[in-house]
Amino acid sequence: LEEDWTHVLQYTPIPGEKDLMQAxxxxxxxxxxxxxxxNIMITTSGQHGLDLVGRLFLDPQDAIAIDLPTFGGALAAFELEDAQYVVKAIEEDGTDVKGLEAEIKNYSDTKKKKPKFIYVVPDFQNPSGITTSLEKRLALLELAKKYEIPVVEDSPYRELRYRGEHLPSIYSLDKNQGHVIGLYTFSKILCPGIRVGFNIGPPEVVKKFAFIKGANILNTPKLNQNICRTFLQEYDLDTHFQKTRHYYSEKLNFFLEALEDNFPEDMGVKWTKPEGGLFLWITVPEEINTLDLFYMAIDEKVAFVPGEIFYPEGFKKYNSMRINFSFPTKEEIVEGVKRLSSVIQKYQSKKKT
Amino acid sequence: LEEDWTHVLQYTPIPGEKDLMQAxxxxxxxxxxxxxxxNIMITTSGQHGLDLVGRLFLDPQDAIAIDLPTFGGALAAFELEDAQYVVKAIEEDGTDVKGLEAEIKNYSDTKKKKPKFIYVVPDFQNPSGITTSLEKRLALLELAKKYEIPVVEDSPYRELRYRGEHLPSIYSLDKNQGHVIGLYTFSKILCPGIRVGFNIGPPEVVKKFAFIKGANILNTPKLNQNICRTFLQEYDLDTHFQKTRHYYSEKLNFFLEALEDNFPEDMGVKWTKPEGGLFLWITVPEEINTLDLFYMAIDEKVAFVPGEIFYPEGFKKYNSMRINFSFPTKEEIVEGVKRLSSVIQKYQSKKKT
Structure with missing residues (x-):
């Protein structure tokens, strides 16, 4: 044991512990x-995985193709590299692949260089909760092949499906042929505080991740890697995920019911109906700025994330919000949605006067 | 306990845990x-602390003022930002402050911009083991004030002094007036695998570190921060450091004796006599390339780090090596130095034929 403990506290290889990789x-x-x-680079969290991607692919003024809205943490990581964006609004069944292709083509023709990668969260996207259909996953892969730019597929919520059919990841559709880089984290399947994740991709990309990681944090704490390995190998994962799914799925249902009950059609409020994940996305009439609404809602002890942080600079929209339905209790959900509705009504009547 | 465990596994504030900061x-x-x-930013290792410094201060083609040689990990982090260098060879009593000032002046006059900071490891520098004198610490601080560029003072080995007088850090000489950014790590005082460190500096700099950290790894694992806090607050640190110092100090003495015994003056081999830390620096005659020597030495089961990685591109020197004297046993030290001497002699006689 003494020896084990000593080993746990030493430096570990930059790409990660062999036994965690095997798990x-x-x-x-x-x-x-x-x-x-x-094919594996252990990261010190999903955010670190995004940072490695940004640093590897982006020189200043390089562009990325993204959905609108998209994960704010990814935008933050890519901003550190002064990213530009090629954008297309996400659709109910995921990335608007045809629309995004037109934007990529237009960008490539104008700038004489291609976007460096396509960033997507196909499963229960953060922030919208939208899932990309199988047809569109295949189309994204074709797009990657045609333009020779990788798809960066961020999959933090993949295990959290509550209804509908489990869809293959784009990485699995590519059969490890090098057109996709997959980003994973233990934050959502084990716990956020563990700060361990992993990127998967072709060996030449993984080698470059190792070079960057060596210079930016050197290695991932072995103690934390050991906890993740134990979790994968010694836990009954099926039961664990079943419980988690049941727990979140109930909350999502409460939320959707409460939304139906409190937002009559004539209010012009719309929301997504996620099949999994942690988030749903509410769009309010255009005259409502959810940044202003946020401060009014806080006074009523209701919180949401104003949608604008999920749009990069230059593409901002202000009439949406992200709801994390996994935290509050049923009672809090019912009461919270009721208050949200009344805050929106108050905002609108204030605007009119 | 259950609740404690749950808390340990959640996200924590980006700058770090309050109780670790207090410790x-x-x-x-x-x-x-x-x-x-x-004034404190908890980092996910000293390397991460360096990465935050590089990302905050450096735009492409910006320069840093450094000693030659200097810590290779710092160079690696700054390379990620395409750093340029203003350099001056380190002296027996530390940074050649006058020489470095002349270089800074010359650079500023030519380029019409200043280097962004001065990077130094004043205590038992990695790789040379050299300590910067009090006089020169004060001079470095004056230099920082005069040119209005911060000193980045990297202090991983500060607790590891085996002889001579403890000298004040440049940060303490500045009395927290904002001219110095201090870099610390738990790697050398607790254990490398913990991956926790901290940067200290003026609040406006710490705020910018938080912005970058939020986008590059989000937060430092709470579990690891808790271990560090427990270490600082509940360990008998005096006894711990006394033991550590005694242990390493003996090894350093064995090493210095072995070098005296095996390198007669006419071999032209020189070495530093560190007052602390983990490393000493051996300079061999100029005709010896320690990269080549490294492979010969490995065959004899003797290892060192070839010195060239401690010089940035364009300033390389090839006739030096870094020795980590903290790992081998006394017997291994005596035998290792003997073999190193014979490998050098073999290399030289090979060169002559």
């Missing part, structure tokens, strides 16, 4: 992803 | 540094 290889097999250790 | 504030008081929580 990840086995774990991903169930999701039809078949890879080796050369 | 650090108390710990640094003993070293005559008097700061508040606003």
């Amino acid at each position: 990840i290889i086995d774990y991903l097999k169930k999701d039809d992803i078949h890879i080796g250790p050369d | 650090i504030i108390d710990y640094l008081k003993k070293d005559d540094i008097h700061i508040g929580p606003d």
